Amino acid sequence: xxxxxxxxxxxxxxxxxxxxxxxxxxxxxxxxxxxxxxxxxxxxxxxxxxxxxxxxxxxxxxxxxxxxxxxxxxxxxxxxxxxxxxxxxxxxxxxxxxxxxxxxxxxxxxxxxxxxxxxxxxxxxxxxxxxxxxxxxxxxxxxxxxxxxxxxxxxxxxxxxxxxxxxxxxxxxxxxxxxxxxxxxxxxxxxxxxxxxxxxxxxxxxxxxxxxxxxxxxxxxxxxxxxxxxxxxxxxxxxxxxxxxxxxxxxxxxxxxxxxxxxxxxxxxxxxxxxxxxxxxxxxxxxxxxxxxxxxxxxxxxxxxxxxxxxxxxxxxxxxxxxxxxxxxxxxxxxxxxxxxxxxxxxxxxxxxxxxxxxxxxxxxxxxxxxxxxxxxxxxxxxxxxxxxxxxxxxxxxxxxxxxxxxxxxxxxxxxxxxxxxxxxxxxxxxxxxxxxxxxxxxxxxxxxxxxxxxxxxxxxxxxxxxxxxxxxxxxxxxxxxxxxxxxxxxxxxxxxxxxxxxxxxxxxxxxxxxxxxxxxxxxxxxxxxxxxxxxxxxxxxxxxxxxxxxxxxxxxxxxxx
Amino acid sequence: xxxxxxxxxxxxxxxxxxxxxxxxxxxxxxxxxxxxxxxxxxxxxxxxxxxxxxxxxxxxxxxxxxxxxxxxxxxxxxxxxxxxxxxxxxxxxxxxxxxxxxxxxxxxxxxxxxxxxxxxxxxxxxxxxxxxxxxxxx
Numbered sequence: 001x002x003x004x005x006x007x008x009x010x011x012x013x014x015x016x017x018x019x020x021x022x023x024x025x026x027x028x029x030x031x032x033x034x035x036x037x038x039x040x041x042x043x044x045x046x047x048x049x050x051x052x053x054x055x056x057x058x059x060x061x062x063x064x065x066x067x068x069x070x071x072x073x074x075x076x077x078x079x080x081x082x083x084x085x086x087x088x089x090x091x092x093x094x095x096x097x098x099x100x101x102x103x104x105x106x107x108x109x110x111x112x113x114x115x116x117x118x119x120x121x122x123x124x125x126x127x128x129x130x131x132x133x134x135x136x137x138x139x140x141x142x143x144x145x146x147x148x149x150x151x152x153x154x155x156x157x158x159x160x161x162x163x164x165x166x167x168x169x170x171x172x173x174x175x176x177x178x179x180x181x182x183x184x185x186x187x188x189x190x191x192x193x194x195x196x197x198x199x200x201x202x203x204x205x206x207x208x209x210x211x212x213x214x215x216x217x218x219x220x221x222x223x224x225x226x227x228x229x230x231x232x233x234x235x236x237x238x239x240x241x242x243x244x245x246x247x248x249x250x251x252x253x254x255x256x257x258x259x260x261x262x263x264x265x266x267x268x269x270x271x272x273x274x275x276x277x278x279x280x281x282x283x284x285x286x287x288x289x290x291x292x293x294x295x296x297x298x299x300x301x302x303x304x305x306x307x308x309x310x311x312x313x314x315x316x317x318x319x320x321x322x323x324x325x326x327x328x329x330x331x332x333x334x335x336x337x338x339x340x341x342x343x344x345x346x347x348x349x350x351x352x353x354x355x356x357x358x359x360x361x362x363x364x365x366x367x368x369x370x371x372x373x374x375x376x377x378x379x380x381x382x383x384x385x386x387x388x389x390x391x392x393x394x395x396x397x398x399x400x401x402x403x404x405x406x407x408x409x410x411x412x413x414x415x416x417x418x419x420x421x422x423x424x425x426x427x428x429x430x431x432x433x434x435x436x437x438x439x440x441x442x443x444x445x446x447x448x449x450x451x452x453x454x455x456x457x458x459x460x461x462x463x464x465x466x467x468x469x470x471x472x473x474x475x476x477x478x479x480x481x482x483x484x485x486x487x488x489x490x491x492x493x494x495x496x497x498x499x500x501x502x503x504x505x506x507x508x509x510x511x512x513x514x515x516x517x518x519x520x521x522x523x524x525x526x527x528x529x530x531x532x533x534x535x536x537x538x539x540x541x542x543x544x545x546x547x548x549x550x551x552x553x554x555x556x557x558x559x560x561x562x
Numbered sequence: 563x564x565x566x567x568x569x570x571x572x573x574x575x576x577x578x579x580x581x582x583x584x585x586x587x588x589x590x591x592x593x594x595x596x597x598x599x600x601x602x603x604x605x606x607x608x609x610x611x612x613x614x615x616x617x618x619x620x621x622x623x624x625x626x627x628x629x630x631x632x633x634x635x636x637x638x639x640x641x642x643x644x645x646x647x648x649x650x651x652x653x654x655x656x657x658x659x660x661x662x663x664x665x666x667x668x669x670x671x672x673x674x675x676x677x678x679x680x681x682x683x684x685x686x687x688x689x690x691x692x693x694x695x696x697x698x699x700x
Contacts, residue, residue: 121579121630133579133608136635210581210605251584337584341679374679375661376631450587457588461682470680483661486631557604 016051041295041465042253043455044418050410058413063308067403070315072307073416074404075362076327081400087365088390089166089331093118093143094377095490096497097153100143104158106380112387116166116367117154118142118377119176126172126213126545129494139490141377142168146498146540151179152186160184164195166241166331166365171213173200174226175544178532181234197238197287197331200226203264203436204243206555207445208250213545216437218552222527223268224275227282229528238287240268241331247445248291249337251453254302255419257291259426260436260445262309266427267436269318283314284324292354292361293335299354300406301415303330303361309420332358333367339374343469344481347371352389359393360406366390376483443558498540505538513537514547521551568696571621575603575612577640580630585657589625592683593690609636613643616652623653623694625686633660633668641672653694657681 012022038046065071068078077083090107092115093100104115119142122134128146129138138144145151155165160183169176177198184194202219205212214222223240230237244261252260265286272282290306292299310328314320334354339347348371355368368386370378378386394400406412433439440446459465466472513534520530534544574590576583583605594600601619603612616624624644628636637656644652650672657677660668665676674693677686 125579127579133606135578136632137579137630140631205581210583211579249584251588375659453584454588454591457592457683461684467680471682480662 016049016053040254040298041293041456042255042298042452043459044253044255044298044415050414052410054410054414058417060408063413063417064404064407070323070326071311072327073304074407076307076329076364080362080403081359081394082403085394085400086359086363086390087114087164088112088387088394089114089116089365089367090383090387091116091118091166091168091333091367092383093120094141094484095139095143095486096493097143097145097150099139099490101154101156101158103380103383104154107383107387108158108163110384110387111391114164114166114365115158117168119167119169120144121211123172123176123541124169124211126175126541126549128540128542129491129498131542136491138494140486144490144494145176145179146494146542147501147538148179148182148535149497149501149538151176151183155180155183155187159189160187161189161193164197166197166199168199170199170202170205170209170211171219172541172545173198174222174528174531175535175541177226177230177237178528178535181532182536191234193236194234195236197241198226199243199289200240201243201264201289203267203440204246204261206440206557207247207260207264208252208449209246210557212555213549214552215555216440218548219555220268220271220437221275222548224271224277225527227272227285228275228277229526230285231277231282235285237285239282239285241287241289242268243289245289245291245333247449248293248335250449251337251456252449253452254293254295254298255422256426256445256448256452258302258306258309258419259423259430260449261288261290262306262313262423263427263430263436263439263445265310266313266317269314270435273318279314279318279320280322280325283318283320284322284327287364288328288330290330290332290358290363291335292332292358292363294338294350294354296353296357297412297415298419299357300361301412301419303332303358303363304404304412304416305420305423306330307362308416309423329364331365331367332361332363334358334369336369336373339369339371340467340470341374342474344371344375346469347374348385348389351386352393355389355393356397356399359399360404362404372481372483375481377486379482379484382481441558501538501540510534510537510539514539514543517544518547518551521548569597569599570623570690570694570696571599571601571619572690572694573601573603573612573616573619573621573624575607575615575624575626576605577607577609577612577626577628577636578630578632579606580628580632581605582629582658583627585629586625586627589627589657589683589686592687593625596687596691598690609639609643612640613647613649616644617647617649620697621652622697623655623690625690626654626656626658628656628658628660631659633658634664637668637673638671645672651697655689655693657686 064073067075092103121137227239242265244257248257307328311326370382370386372382430439517530590602655675
């Protein structure tokens with residue numbers, strides 16, 4: 001008999017509206033849903049059900065394409081994780097260069113595939129360890145680097161020709177890159193073969209992380225000089241990692257993170273073009289860095305939307321013709337601000353879900369936070385567990401075996417489209433202000449983020465947003481976890497080392513190098529060769545930045561909106 | 563306003579190179595919304611600058627947010643400077659990434675309370691209401 005016949009008769013046809021009338025209404029009348037309205041962690045509405053009606057007129061060829069082809073919604077590589085899984089890149093750095101060198105070699109021995117360097121606050125701010133402002137902060141949040149001698153110790157016995165190294169450094173990025181290049185030269189590694197990434201994203205510092213030195217104009221000049229230098233001499237180096245991570249950590253919504261990050265990217269590309277660089281020559285080496293927060297689907301949608309927007313911006317706004325310039329490659333780190341000090345083991349579960357979202361979102365590299373990072377820098381054990389989390393996702397869960405598995409989901413595609421539309425709205429507003437630097441000077445992104453951050457905190461305080469172990473399921477005393485302690489001796493040893501370098505370096509060469517640097521800073525010549533000359537003369541990060549401060553001035557934040 | 567005694571004035575500050583100002587700004591705004599007079603220092607203050615501002619602005623309490631790991635250096639320096647400069651009755655409290663085992667030492671150094679991650683703005687407001695009183699009369 002016609003097997004399908006009877007079955008077809010029972011298929012309920014119609015629209016979502018029909019279903020609501022026919023089936024849903026009575027159920028809702030008997031038993032209301034858990035909440036009057038559902039929202040993402042960012043406060044965006046989430047509907048009860050997404051259906052084919054939400055994708056009415058939606059063209060998969062236009063919106064998705066295929067992996068490795070524009071608009072790259074499905075991923076930047078044709079084989080994605082079937083070819084090679086993402087780079088597992090755990091951010092590490094604490095204490096002295098020797099301490100961090102040991103941690104680097106430990107992570108490489110345990111299967112990590114790339115290095116990622118965390119510098120301490122004085123280094124990030126372009127201050128030496130003996131600067132009065134550095135007191136108490138030397139080696140605490142990352143490794144202390146004062147001179148080339150520290151950088152040599154940091155990468156001792158690590159072959160720079162065979163690892164890729166990411167350096168999280170912004171205002172003084174050119175100085176730290178110069179030190180890395182000097183170490184590579186000494187190891188006999190040709191600069192053309194060096195692979196790595198510099199964060200070098202000053203715009204998000206003004207917006208969110210607040211580790212600035214110079215005002216925007218000279219900061220962008222240093223960055224375009226660095227891009228020009230690397231394009232010619234260190235062609236595999238990713239010159240800027242345009243970062244939404246810190247914007248999100250400062251309390252933004254997911255859409256704000258997406259929008260402000262891409263607006264920053266537009267700012268850098270425009271600055272490069274204005275400085276006379278060829279768009280197809282330098283933009284393939286711009287990469288991105290996003291946050292993976294708690295709301296699983298929102299994070300996946302954000303990464304997919306980012307790729308589609310990146311391709312549109314590069315092709316339509318800047319007219320790039322090299323497909324490598326169209327591909328938005330990104331690193332992701334799980335959200336530090338989502339971790340809780342209470343019941344710290346819960347953080348392992350949060351990180352796992354966030355990492356899974358990053359992978360389903362198609363990231364190129366990933367850092368998973370350790371369970372103790374809300375309390376201190378990770379211990380060796382907690383750092384290993386964080387790495388193992390990625391390895392389990394990559395090698396046990398099966399999610400890496402097919403490309404962009406959520407494509408075509410009514411919900412994920414609707415969310416991707418909506419986040420993209422909302423982010424374009426922000427970008428239009430920023431364009432109307434005259435670009436991202438002008439918007440920053442007016443405090444626009446800062447205000448938007450502060451509002452979102454306050455709104456979220458109120459929701460947590462009122463219990464509208466749940467934080468397990470904090471505002472629900474709280475317990476009195478939390479499990480104690482062992483913490484990494486950075487003793488005061490780190491500061492003392494670092495100061496002694498800096499003193500030794502100052503006493504033994506060639507004073508005349510050092511003074512000449514800094515004079516040369518200032519002369520170049522006053523001219524329009526590229527700063528990089530002079531910075532390289534200064535680091536090789538063992539000028540310190542603080543001395544080089546001070547020489548530039550005298551020419552460029554310092555940035556002062558305007559009135560901070562509360 | 564507390565009848566006859568004036569409104570409690572607070573300085574919320576960020577000391578050192580640490581740029582993490584999300585918490586400081588949330589607390590400053592929540593305290594302001596709760597009716598206190600709040601002055602926010604902005605970033606990158608030295609202990610000397612914070613103490614000078616606190617005395618100049620005649621505040622009753624100082625709340626510092628430190629996420630850089632430098633709390634054991636910065637808090638004791640501020641309480642010492644306050645004692646030296648005639649501000650020992652200004653209540654100092656703080657929050658940030660402070661491991662439990664460091665809290666006792668900070669309290670001993672004269673810090674009145676340390677609020678660690680997970681504290682609600684309401685808890686801070688209630689604590690300030692109970693513990694920080696206007697220093698001057700009339």
